[in-house]
């Protein structure tokens with residue numbers, strides 16, 4: 001009797017462990033079980049790394065969840081490498097705040113603070129990232145010798161990434177970088193750094209295809225969203241930008257052989273008090289890069305300094321631009337239903353390349369005011385303007 005009872009208990013215990021650890025539909029890896037402490041002091045980088053290792057090694061049949069409960073977790077650099085992961089569906093559910101250490105030097109000399117690479121199918125849900133960048137910003141402003149700063153969150157060489165409900169504040173450099181990725185979905189993202197923080201782009205996309213950014217709010221010291229060479233199939237909708245430098249394609253064309261940017265849609269966004277609204281910017285240097293099939297639609301500008309900009313003459317201090325002309329070919333760019341207010345007289349500035357004039361630029365229902373007057377349009381080297389409501393000034397001269 002006693003023996004069979006013991007056997008029963010053993011079987012039950014065995015089944016319990018077996019089902020929890022092996023058969024569980026959705027195994028959960030709580031960072032607290034891997035040594036993390038939500039006390040705002042302890043460096044949890046190793047614990048997060050260990051939870052990642054466990055989730056990554058788990059059977060691929062069902063999604064694995066890394067769970068970060070409420071509280072404040074201090075993390076030095078954490079680089080999550082997915083190259084040996086068995087699981088292609090790792091969910092990181094964050095209820096807490098991940099904070100950089102108070103000494104900015106700990107992460108400030110590396111390019112990325114939290115970085116994921118070579119991984120398929122990661123979803124980050126919720127959470128706040130606090131880059132604690134104010135002190136580094138002050139160091140830079142004082143002209144002292146300080147580290148360059150780290151991007152808060154980067155995905156490199158990764159596919160099928162989803163980031164939703166994440167807040168990123170006070171990054172040292174860029175907030176979120178998507179580089180060399182396929183199929184990345186960002187939604188309900190909140191980003192904020194003070195206006196005066198240098199190089200704090202909200203979301204930077206490079207060499208990536210299939211990126212969507214929707215229902216998000218980005219207040220920062222640099223570009224709201226920036227796109228660099230090799231970016232295609234981007235969809236941005238319902239994003240509020242400001243303060244900051246606006247939604248930008250570029251700078252492109254620094255190098256001769258450069259991948260182009262194509263098929264970008266920016267729709268139903270509001271830009272408030274930004275330096276630019278939507279901008280395409282290229283270096284005045286030889287390049288075989290291009291920008292084509294860009295569609296801007298239903299954009300509201302609120303007191304934006306330069307609502308619509310194409311600038312192919314970018315060459316600070318006239319240095320390193322041998323021919324003072326950009327080789328980047330810009331074609332098929334549509335501005336449809338762009339309304340609101342400009343903070344300067346020139347609301348539309350299309351300065352294309354002498355060497356490669358823009359083609360297929362369409363303005364359709366561009367209705368921008370500056371002090372209750374229609375804004376002026378300044379153009380150069382645009383071959384075709386199909387004009388909607390406003391009459392472009394000086395455009396075809």
Ligand SMILES: *[C@@H]1O[C@H](CO)[C@@H](O)[C@H](O)[C@H]1NC(C)=O
Nearest residue numbers: 117118119120157158159182
């Ligand atoms: C991502 O997709 C690209 C293109 O299909 C593929 O070459 C690459 O190996 C994938 N990377 C990962 C980490 O799945």
Ligand SMILES: *[C@@H]1O[C@H](CO)[C@@H](O)[C@H](O)[C@H]1NC(C)=O
Nearest residue numbers: 088120121158159160182183
């Ligand atoms: C995204 O995930 C799906 C399902 O796992 C997979 O078939 C597809 O190849 C992935 N996409 C890329 C670009 O790797």
Ligand SMILES: *[C@@H]1O[C@H](CO)[C@@H](O)[C@H](O)[C@H]1NC(C)=O
Nearest residue numbers: 232233234235236263264265
């Ligand atoms: C262009 O990008 C959109 C996403 O905005 C995508 O749905 C569409 O398939 C892309 N078009 C081509 C031709 O790749």
Ligand SMILES: *[C@@H]1O[C@H](CO)[C@@H](O)[C@H](O)[C@H]1NC(C)=O
Nearest residue numbers: 285286287322323324325327
């Ligand atoms: C500069 O322009 C000249 C013609 O104006 C051209 O022959 C030359 O190849 C150009 N140089 C570069 C580096 O593009």
